[in-house]
Amino acid sequence: MPILYYSSNLNPRLCLATARHLNAPVRYQAAEPLGPKAAEFAHLNPNLRVPVLARDDGSTLWETDAIACELARLSGQPGFFPDGAQLPEMLRWLSWTAMHWGLAGSGLYYQRLLVSRYGLPPLGEREMTHHLSEFKRLADILDAHLSGHHWMLGEALTYADFRVGALLPFAEAIDLDLSGHPQIARLAAQLNELPAWRDPFAGL
Numbered sequence: 152m153p154i155l156y157y158s159s160n161l162n163p164r165l166c167l168a169t170a171r172h173l174n175a176p177v178r179y180q181a182a183e184p185l186g187p188k189a190a191e192f193a194h195l196n197p198n199l200r201v202p203v204l205a206r207d208d209g210s211t212l213w214e215t216d217a218i219a220c221e222l223a224r225l226s227g228q229p230g231f232f233p234d235g236a237q238l239p240e241m242l243r244w245l246s247w248t249a250m251h252w253g254l255a256g257s258g259l260y261y262q263r264l265l266v267s268r269y270g271l272p273p274l275g276e277r278e279m280t281h282h283l284s285e286f287k288r289l290a291d292i293l294d295a296h297l298s299g300h301h302w303m304l305g306e307a308l309t310y311a312d313f314r315v316g317a318l319l320p321f322a323e324a325i326d327l328d329l330s331g332h333p334q335i336a337r338l339a340a341q342l343n344e345l346p347a348w349r350d351p352f353a354g355l
């Protein structure tokens with residue numbers, strides 16, 4: 152059975168929530184790719200990052216979105232990562248998150264959570280101001296999209312909801328103000344109704 156390596160941080164949490172929501176046929180293994188055994192981890196992912204999916208044939212897959220795609224197929228629930236007519240829509244939101252929304256969110260996540268957790272150097276004031284204004288600008292776009300959609304791609308929950316919502320479980324920890332973005336707050340509440348999203352680490 153494939154092994155999914157994870158940690159408690161943003162992307163691995165998202166991937167773990169995906170696997171557990173889909174009840175994917177995988178085993179779970181906590182990992183610390185930047186810890187003392189980093190050299191051993193490099194054969195799983197040369198980027199020294201989680202998540203990683205180690206397949207039965209010895210190959211590994213890294214990058215959260217790629218693993219989510221594989222998990223949906225392994226679970227027999229391809230609709231969670233749809234192809235066909237919905238694939239361009241899905242890719243639009245994955246790309247937008249990777250290139251824009253996720254970058255702004257990661258800046259806030261880094262400054263307000265990782266700096267103190269790992270003793271990392273804080274971002275400068277200019278950089279933080281940029282992340283905050285980008286976050287607001289992009290949140291306006293996401294909120295407007297959601298005002299016409301129950302889920303990101305329409306009536307059904309898909310991985311696009313998980314991807315754009317990846318930062319939302321950390322909202323309190325990083326003091327994210329969603330009061331001006333009621334549709335994003337609604338998405339956060341909808342996602343929070345899913346046990347695997349609320350606590351992907353339960354029982355692990």
Ligand SMILES: N[C@@H](CCC(=O)N[C@@H](CS)C(=O)NCC(=O)O)C(=O)O
Binds near residue numbers: 159182183200202213
């Ligand atoms: N682009 C990668 C990013 C992976 C990444 O940055 N993982 C971070 C957590 S968000 C990590 O492994 N940090 C070390 C750790 O969690 O121990 C993906 O989408 O999977």
